[in-house]
Amino acid sequence: GQQLNQNPQSMFIQEGEDVSMNCTSSSIFNTWLWYKQDPGEGPVLLIALYKAGELTSNGRLTAQFGITRKDSFLNISASIPSDVGIYFCAGQLGQGAQKLVFGQGTRLTINP
Amino acid sequence: SAVISQKPSRDICQRGTSLTIQCQVDSQVTMMFWYRQQPGQSLTLIATANQGSEATYESGFVIDKFPISRPNLTFSTLTVSNMSPEDSSIYLCSAQYGGNQPQHFGDGTRLSIL
Numbered sequence: 051g052q053q054l055n056q057n058p059q060s061m062f063i064q065e066g067e068d069v070s071m072n073c074t075s076s077s078i079f080n081t082w083l084w085y086k087q088d089p090g091e092g093p094v095l096l097i098a099l100y101k102a103g104e105l106t107s108n109g110r111l112t113a114q115f116g117i118t119r120k121d122s123f124l125n126i127s128a129s130i131p132s133d134v135g136i137y138f139c140a141g142q143l144g145q146g147a148q149k150l151v152f153g154q155g156t157r158l159t160i161n162p
Numbered sequence: 163s164a165v166i167s168q169k170p171s172r173d174i175c176q177r178g179t180s181l182t183i184q185c186q187v188d189s190q191v192t193m194m195f196w197y198r199q200q201p202g203q204s205l206t207l208i209a210t211a212n213q214g215s216e217a218t219y220e221s222g223f224v225i226d227k228f229p230i231s232r233p234n235l236t237f238s239t240l241t242v243s244n245m246s247p248e249d250s251s252i253y254l255c256s257a258q259y260g261g262n263q264p265q266h267f268g269d270g271t272r273l274s275i276l
Contacts, residue, residue, distance in 0.1 A: 081264075083264050083265075085267075090269070090272075091269050091270070092166075092254050092267035092268050092269045092270045093205070093254075093267045094267070095264050095265075095266060098264040100262070138204060138205070144262070148193055148195075148210070148258060148265075149195070149207050149210065149220070150195075150205075150207065150256075150265060152204045152205045152206075153204065154203075154204050155204050
């Protein structure tokens, strides 16, 4: 079945640093999504990408849909304490196949 | 923004019993889904809840263990049947508001089986 490889699995950074994480797949996806999950809550959508090559920003977050449709990355600039959490990428085939395939998650810890 | 409410938010159950989880969406949605998130793990799709027909289950999940109902376009239930400690997980409902819209998630139901 389809699998997403998300890296890194965990990050320990200083407040103010930039963060970069990525997802790769052996399969093509037509939609890439990035979610953040805080303890005790469900995943919250950060960015949705629908076109190969698309670069989209949401505040300090920037994500790109890879040209090959098999990868995506998420960058966070100037990290702040509330950025702590687990970040998940998810791929969706679309066009009637709406199921999401999730990456393993990147756990972000920030030292003040 | 999407409002997806799940009940209960958490429960502790005895093995061999069953629990029904409810998911209510604030407006009509085209698709609803149920996911499982085992401790420290990512999300895995259990099934797609189809309005007015039987749910579509993913490999490894069966209707007898996880019966699903979706009586209308805003509500769905997932039952975890004959529970064992291995069923201890977070169960999450998601909804998709349109064909090209992303999925939004409820806060999940944290289930522990003793």
